[in-house]
Amino acid sequence: MPNRAPNRLLDEFARVMTDAAGTAQGMRREVENLFRTQGERFFNQLDLVQREEFEAVREMAMKARMENEALKKRLADLEAKLAETPPAEA
Numbered sequence: 472m473p474n475r476a477p478n479r480l481l482d483e484f485a486r487v488m489t490d491a492a493g494t495a496q497g498m499r500r501e502v503e504n505l506f507r508t509q510g511e512r513f514f515n516q517l518d519l520v521q522r523e524e525f526e527a528v529r530e531m532a533m534k535a536r537m538e539n540e541a542l543k544k545r546l547a548d549l550e551a552k553l554a555e556t557p558p559a560e561a
Contacts, residue, residue: 520528
């Protein structure tokens with residue numbers, strides 16, 4: 472009988488420690504979620520753009536720049552051609 476009491480005590484201690492570990496994991500998840508939520512709220516208040524939006528605007532700007540360069544070249548070519556053409560007599 473004396474041997475049974477320490478086993479019961481150890482079993483109870485193991486159960487308490489297992490419960491404590493489960494509780495600690497639950498608290499960890501809760502704290503992670505809280506930090507994630509607070510972080511998202513903070514960044515939303517900074518009015519930052521998401522990466523996808525940034526990339527889309529960047530692509531649009533690059534395309535506009537290329538079109539602008541093409542139009543500048545076309546205008547320069549037309550101006551050069553116009554300069555070569557003698558004025559028509561009226």
